[in-house]
Amino acid sequence: MAQAISAHVVAATDHDGPVGALVTLDLPDDSPMLGLPWIITFGPLGDDDEWEPVVCGPYERPHALALAEAVVAEEQLMAVVEPLLPALTPEEIRSEIAAAQIAAEDEAAQVDQADLYGDFEDVIDEELELAAEREPEPANPPSRDEVRAGLARIAQLLTSRGA
Numbered sequence: 001m002a003q004a005i006s007a008h009v010v011a012a013t014d015h016d017g018p019v020g021a022l023v024t025l026d027l028p029d030d031s032p033m034l035g036l037p038w039i040i041t042f043g044p045l046g047d048d049d050e051w052e053p054v055v056c057g058p059y060e061r062p063h064a065l066a067l068a069e070a071v072v073a074e075e076q077l078m079a080v081v082e083p084l085l086p087a088l089t090p091e092e093i094r095s096e097i098a099a100a101q102i103a104a105e106d107e108a109a110q111v112d113q114a115d116l117y118g119d120f121e122d123v124i125d126e127e128l129e130l131a132a133e134r135e136p137e138p139a140n141p142p143s144r145d146e147v148r149a150g151l152a153r154i155a156q157l158l159t160s161r162g163a
Contacts, residue, residue: 020045020072024065024081036083037154038064042071045078058084060150063142070141086158 027033037058044051057064061081068079087093142150 020075020077020079022065022068022072022079022081024068025083033083034061035157036061036085037157038081039084040064040068041080041082042068043078043080045076058151058154059147060153063147063150066141067147086161088161 025033038061039055039057040059041053041055043053056067059067061083064081068081071077072079085096087096
């Protein structure tokens with residue numbers, strides 16, 4: 001299940017001043033992670049504020065993204081939207097941890113082998129071009145009924161897993 005995936009940061013902007021940021025995973029359209037339940041962790045945007053993060057969810061991914069966008073559009077907060085892995089056994093958890101550790105080691109090895117300045121510039125140029133092509137959509141959070149329906153689907157997914 002675990003795989004090396006880059007994070008995608010969306011910084012919301014508005015004409016009245018700075019607002020928050022949303023961090024999530026860039027996933028291919030066929031990723032099995034898209035069907036998992038997702039959580040949102042809200043925390044301070046900068047080092048000046050110190051308070052315990054607030055974790056919300058689980059939600060279906062589109063609901064989690066829309067809710068997080070709606071909150072950070074009006075508040076100077078960091079929102080991290082990530083999948084919730086419904087592991088059933090300690091072995092499944094250990095497997096996910098091992099996969100994450102291997103992915104981190106692979107990423108560190110790639111960074112060590114890369115020509116830092118050449119590769120960095122190429123990546124930055126590509127990211128800026130992609131960001132310029134993306135037209136930000138206004139945050140339209142789901143209604144209570146839509147979230148409740150999503151929670152029912154998540155409950156069904158979680159209770160049928162491993163059956």
